[in-house]
Amino acid sequence: MEKHNLxxxxxxxxxxxxxxxxxSFFVELGLELEGRAMIEGEWAGRVTGLGDQSVEIAMMVTPDGNSRxxxxxxxxxxxxEDHRKAPVNALGYLRVMFAVADLDDTLERLYKRGAQLVEEVVRYQDVYRLCYIRxxxxxxxxxxxxxxxx
Known part of the structure; x- marks a missing residue:
């Protein structure tokens, strides 16, 4: 078996x-703000290929601490460029999926933060209730x- 370093x-x-x-939105969803910082300097531009850059970041973490x-x-x-309104069949970033304990409660809270249901909440067999939101x-x-x- 081939060994991977991932x-x-x-x-x-x-x-x-x-x-x-x-x-604010992702805190309402249930993530926690782990930290906020400015990323600047010649080293950062060498990583991203953007040269002289200045970026403010916020790292959000899931309650189990495993995903950021x-x-x-x-x-x-x-x-x-702006890809935020791209449909789900656009090339590149598609979406981030979160597992929630109560979909209806989560949607109710996120609607108050401006979330919009893409189409409808659907049932996948007897396994999941799923939806996409903006x-x-x-x-x-x-x-x-x-x-x-x-």
């Missing part, structure tokens, strides 16, 4: 215009409630 997936990154709004979402607000260079700035988010334990 240990884990550390985080998924999403670029936003308003870091405060995005943090890195929210980034670019100050320099300016954002050059969160802050149109970010596509999937929500799934397991029906196995109900």
């Amino acid at each position: 240990l884990r997936m550390d985080n998924v990154g999403i670029v936003v215009e308003s870091l405060d709004d995005a943090i 979402l890195e929210l980034s607000r670019f100050i320099r260079p300016a954002v050059i 969160g802050p700035e149109g970010i596509l988010i999937g929500l799934a409630e397991s029906l196995k334990d109900k």
Whole structure:
């Protein structure tokens, strides 16, 4: 058997215009703000290929501590493309899916933060209730409630 060096997936990154709004939304969803920082300097530009950059980030963590979402607000260079309204069959980033204990309660709370249901909540066999929502700035988010334990 071939040995791999992969240990884990550390985080998924999403670029936003308003870091405060995005943090507030994901806190309401149930993530915790792990930290917030400015990322600047020549080393950062060498990693991203953007050269002289200035980015404010917020690291959000799931309650179990195993998954992270890195929210980034670019100050320099300016954002050059916007894919937030792309449909689910667009190439590239699709969505982030979260497992929730109570889908109806989660939706009710997120609607108050501006979330919009993409189409409808559906039932996948007797396994999940699923939906997509548009969160802050149109970010596509999937929500799934397991029906196995109900």
